[in-house]
Amino acid sequence: MKIIEHETLGNPADVLELKQVQDRTPGAGEARVKVLATPIHPANLLQISGQYAAAPDLPAIPGGEGVGTVVELGAGVEHLQVGQNVLLAGVGGTWRDEIVAPAAGFIPAPPGDVEQLSMLAVNPMTAHLMLADFADLEPGDWIIQSAANSAVGEMVIQLAAQKGINTVNIVRREDLILPLKSLGATVALVDGPDLAERVQAATGGAEIKLAMDCVGGDTFERLVETLGYGGSIVVYGTLSGKFPELNMRALIANDVRPRGFWLQQWYTTASQEQKQAAMGALVPLIASGAIKTRIDSRFPLEEIGDAVNRAAASGRDGKVLLVPNAV
Amino acid sequence: MKIIEHETLGNPADVLELKQVQDRTPGAGEARVKVLATPIHPANLLQISGQYAAAPDLPAIPGGEGVGTVVELGAGVEHLQVGQNVLLAGVGGTWRDEIVAPAAGFIPAPPGDVEQLSMLAVNPMTAHLMLADFADLEPGDWIIQSAANSAVGEMVIQLAAQKGINTVNIVRREDLILPLKSLGATVALVDGPDLAERVQAATGGAEIKLAMDCVGGDTFERLVETLGYGGSIVVYGTLSGKFPELNMRALIANDVRPRGFWLQQWYTTASQEQKQAAMGALVPLIASGAIKTRIDSRFPLEEIGDAVNRAAASGRDGKVLLVPNAV
Numbered sequence: 160m161k162i163i164e165h166e167t168l169g170n171p172a173d174v175l176e177l178k179q180v181q182d183r184t185p186g187a188g189e190a191r192v193k194v195l196a197t198p199i200h201p202a203n204l205l206q207i208s209g210q211y212a213a214a215p216d217l218p219a220i221p222g223g224e225g226v227g228t229v230v231e232l233g234a235g236v237e238h239l240q241v242g243q244n245v246l247l248a249g250v251g252g253t254w255r256d257e258i259v260a261p262a263a264g265f266i267p268a269p270p271g272d273v274e275q276l277s278m279l280a281v282n283p284m285t286a287h288l289m290l291a292d293f294a295d296l297e298p299g300d301w302i303i304q305s306a307a308n309s310a311v312g313e314m315v316i317q318l319a320a321q322k323g324i325n326t327v328n329i330v331r332r333e334d335l336i337l338p339l340k341s342l343g344a345t346v347a348l349v350d351g352p353d354l355a356e357r358v359q360a361a362t363g364g365a366e367i368k369l370a371m372d373c374v375g376g377d378t379f380e381r382l383v384e385t386l387g388y389g390g391s392i393v394v395y396g397t398l399s400g401k402f403p404e405l406n407m408r409a410l411i412a413n414d415v416r417p418r419g420f421w422l423q424q425w426y427t428t429a430s431q432e433q434k435q436a437a438m439g440a441l442v443p444l445i446a447s448g449a450i451k452t453r454i455d456s457r458f459p460l461e462e463i464g465d466a467v468n469r470a471a472a473s474g475r476d477g478k479v480l481l482v483p484n485a486v
Numbered sequence: 487m488k489i490i491e492h493e494t495l496g497n498p499a500d501v502l503e504l505k506q507v508q509d510r511t512p513g514a515g516e517a518r519v520k521v522l523a524t525p526i527h528p529a530n531l532l533q534i535s536g537q538y539a540a541a542p543d544l545p546a547i548p549g550g551e552g553v554g555t556v557v558e559l560g561a562g563v564e565h566l567q568v569g570q571n572v573l574l575a576g577v578g579g580t581w582r583d584e585i586v587a588p589a590a591g592f593i594p595a596p597p598g599d600v601e602q603l604s605m606l607a608v609n610p611m612t613a614h615l616m617l618a619d620f621a622d623l624e625p626g627d628w629i630i631q632s633a634a635n636s637a638v639g640e641m642v643i644q645l646a647a648q649k650g651i652n653t654v655n656i657v658r659r660e661d662l663i664l665p666l667k668s669l670g671a672t673v674a675l676v677d678g679p680d681l682a683e684r685v686q687a688a689t690g691g692a693e694i695k696l697a698m699d700c701v702g703g704d705t706f707e708r709l710v711e712t713l714g715y716g717g718s719i720v721v722y723g724t725l726s727g728k729f730p731e732l733n734m735r736a737l738i739a740n741d742v743r744p745r746g747f748w749l750q751q752w753y754t755t756a757s758q759e760q761k762q763a764a765m766g767a768l769v770p771l772i773a774s775g776a777i778k779t780r781i782d783s784r785f786p787l788e789e790i791g792d793a794v795n796r797a798a799a800s801g802r803d804g805k806v807l808l809v810p811n812a813v
Contacts, residue, residue, distance in 0.1 A: 212735075212739060375734050379732070379734075394734045394737050394738060395738065396738075397734050397735070402731045402732055402733060402734055403731070403732050403734070404729045404730070404731060404732070405706070405729055405730050405731070405732040405744065406729060407702050407706075407721045407724045407729055407730070407746065408539075408724070409746075410721050410744060410745060410746030411721060411722065411723075411746035411747065411748045412539055412746070412748060412751075413746075414745075414746055414748075414751070415746070416743075416744075416745060417732065417737060417743075417744045418737060418741075418743060419734065419736075419737030419738035419739070419740075419741055419742070420738065421738045421739060421741075424739075424741070
């Protein structure tokens, strides 16, 4: 079988190699799965180049999620069937054409869009958990987010719209506004001075209950000013590379509550029930096409260099997928 | 009766005036109370000079807490008796020798130290609520605080010691350490670089569950570094006048949770049950002398200028009390 591997940290297009390794028959309790689609996320690229919080053990096979088809089962595997599609969750590196691993790492997938399901566990899950775990949101409530045109941001818009929650979406450029409106954004505004006043005007003075920020710096500071009493601001990245000043007065007088969210930590600590509940909420929406991640392009494993370069390019329009086995 | 009043905002010693006003007999549902002791807090001075968040309606009588003796009751007052000592809570300005107000504003006080009870509702209550409401603390747990030699800080030390909670106390000068140790401080350290390492060394690597900060700036930033995973940092003031940089990485990777605390807001929004529970926890400890606020000096109303100057002086050693009626 074929794997994508790197033995050193560095520029992904330089250090990643396609390798042929020995096929393996699944042992007791294992399954053999052909990988159909697995995405390239910015976090993958950061990890390969050594810029991510957690460095991989080398040599490493990147990739954290995907969808595959079961092609062979070892003894004693009850919850899977040959020919069935499965989500690749907790089976380690997914950038390969085949995986043999303990069957518990494969979750039966419903019928539906294989490519969309292959991108469920990172960005849609992040959006779902940030909406669910940091504020008690009812239909008609308002939230605000920065980087609203990111993969997570677009998921937040669609998930919130499904729940009847109004979104204020902050972007860097005017031309990013229209596409977000067509996704279901209630309000979309360009970041900059007097943001709180513009949000007030655009929402009719609505109370903002939750902010989500992956930018930091000035953007975080401006989002804090838009929050209502007791509102939370959840940070899940620092794209600007700048830490904000913390307005202690907003914490004391307006009970603003900053929090952090780290998906990897959630997967490590959430109970099986919590994971099933989150999956149960997301999978039907994604399998049915009710919420979607934009796809920029698809590459076979043989073109991994082009694939990671495309994933790092500023002009791309959606996710880059690896499709090791044509469907 | 005599009142302390100011008709303009300004330097307290300049704008405060002692005035003689008409005595009044309590109407139905009211009580007349002679004030025995009422403290001068920094927040009072800020409010008189116009530097506090909430400006008073002028003319204003300052003072937010104290103890008095019931001297006369209007018709229909059931829960009070003439001769009984009461806490002055929610009766408005307390810097006066007598108050006539609805009886609901007077809470029967237990026998015990009148002066200590007169200072219960602000600093001890702040310390109690910050310890109770932001972390689930068990005996043996560790907390950390800045400005540990402040009135709130000393209350935190004593309340925590009563509960078997270990305290790391951060101060500005070496000579402040010994007095805090004698109050029950587990560890006391001078603020400065490498604070997190020194806390680790002094606590044997204990997990710090809660930080309390009223300084801001660098001090807040250093306290964040001392917290364990999921620890909260509660801010209740900004003595340095500087907002800190918010380490977003600490929020994301270490789940640090900044919060604000504002006592005035708590009194406005807490339920009657919450207030009774908090009073019920504090009053016995204070009435019995188990926890104490240091008293610097006592002044009659006639010496209000000297009293507020003393309360603003850097060399004072504890609270300044107004004692309108000798006990």
